[in-house]
Amino acid sequence: MATTDRQATTLALAHALSAAERGLAVIPLSRTKLPALRSPHRDDPAPAPCHGECGRLGHGVHDASTDPARIRELFAAAPWATGYGIACGLPPHHLIGVDLDTKSETDSSAALRELALRHLFTIPPTVVVLTPSGGRHLWLSGPPDIVVPNSAGRLAPGIDIRGAGGYLVGPGSRTRHGAYAAAPGTAHLAPAACPPALLRLLLPPPRPHRAAPGRATTDAHGQGLVQFVLAAHEGQRNTRLFWAACRAYEDGIGAALVDPLVEAALNTGLSEREARATIASAARMTGHRP
Template sequence: MATIDRQATTLALAHALSAAERGLAVIPLSRTKLPALRSPHRADAPDPARPRCHGECGRFGHGVYDASTDPARIRELFAAAPWATGYGIACGLPPYHLIGVDLDTKTGTDAPAALREIALRHLFTIPPTVVVMTPSGGRHLWLSGPPDVVVPNSAGRLAPGIDIRGAGGYLVGPGSRTEHGVYATAPGTAHLAPAPCPRALLRLLLPPPRTPRHPAPPSTGGHGQGLVQFVLGAHEGQRNTRLFWAACRAYENGIGPDLAGPLLAAALHAGLPEHEARATLASAARLTGHRP
């Protein structure tokens, strides 16, 4: 049985109720940052014919599907989990359709620098928004998404050390106490609402649409073929980045106009949508001082 820290639980409940007043749906979390209430179905034998329960049974223990903004229900959730010392904020729900950008520092990578590089490459800026500092020195950026777009959870797909919390995920709320310390809002950001996610960033967070594979591009000989092969070898999550890098090198070496067609064909063959590939090529041309 987990040790009950009533003071930490009382503080977590107070912070959770405050978040709910802002329209953020919450659940209680344990010191491990996991939902404090275990699934009521954990002892049930799996039945492939029966749809997975997301709280329709009326009992607590369905993780983020228990999340609520109703003060009475939140108090019931915490009463059922007196060992809770934190709270989670469900992402993807109205009114903010929250998207969490988790910049990790434990992996040995500089995630904030990686995000700045991505922003520079794709010509967007992160607007002033809520920033939550983690006990390990990382940061959670809160962004608001469009109501008609479902952003999936991902780990390291945007860049090493950058995780995304979207629909079906949750963020540890500020004021939560965990095994490693307390989550806190960065100075000067507590009063802010989650800022709209830049459209260019939003496109990077969405899974690419399924498109038919295009035939391999024609050979360009030895001139620039290495850049074409570099794009051809791209996997999901790195196709746009590789295309942008290769196009920049091509323009810098004076072969950008001649190699634009083969690079476009390579990107399509790798699975990048045509409109996105053309936009990336145009961005590379502009960044290197050429006309798209």
């Protein structure tokens, strides 16, 4: 291993141990931002679901720990690690990450401000991590009895949420694209409590009644998503389609809305191949089979 890689691993371990002292469970990450340790079940012909019960390393966030000895063991098994991930949803902080992505065609920071004005909440002073691409991760603390799911673009295009089962790249990590760092004046802060109004937006809405799939295209919500795509201008088409497809899958009508969304995307100028690829990506992102 090159000297620079060894230094990056040593530095990542030091930052990970420091995070663990604050009650944040961590895992080693590679330069790709993925867990550095591969699944021990990757070659099993028919792997059974395992969250680390087998006792081996390589189960992603299920390996996350605040125990210094365990963390050193994880990094020793992954000497190529150059960063660390912080598992969300675990005590004592029950961390929720709000990922504001600058690569989106829509200004995610402005979208969050608009949501705050519309729903009457403010983001309190909290840890802010700056990403190499110019994005920001806001750290918030959730209630212990509420599970916040991961989502991509559900709040608005360009805003992703890291909740239970997800992780955030920790400050001090180095990736292929650069380093993650705490914004000045925020490193000493504890994750602030998530405003109740924002928390309500992060939770899936109750669905006591779901329209039959055959009626999904006439459902008001489904029609609204289709109209959202139809209103896209050049430069917004993929982003709007991806956002609408994510919402559709999260609301249980994704499969029924595939064809209407593809048709809407065709009307905006996207090719059928592009449209179906974007919708399939949204399905995977929300944990569904395309």
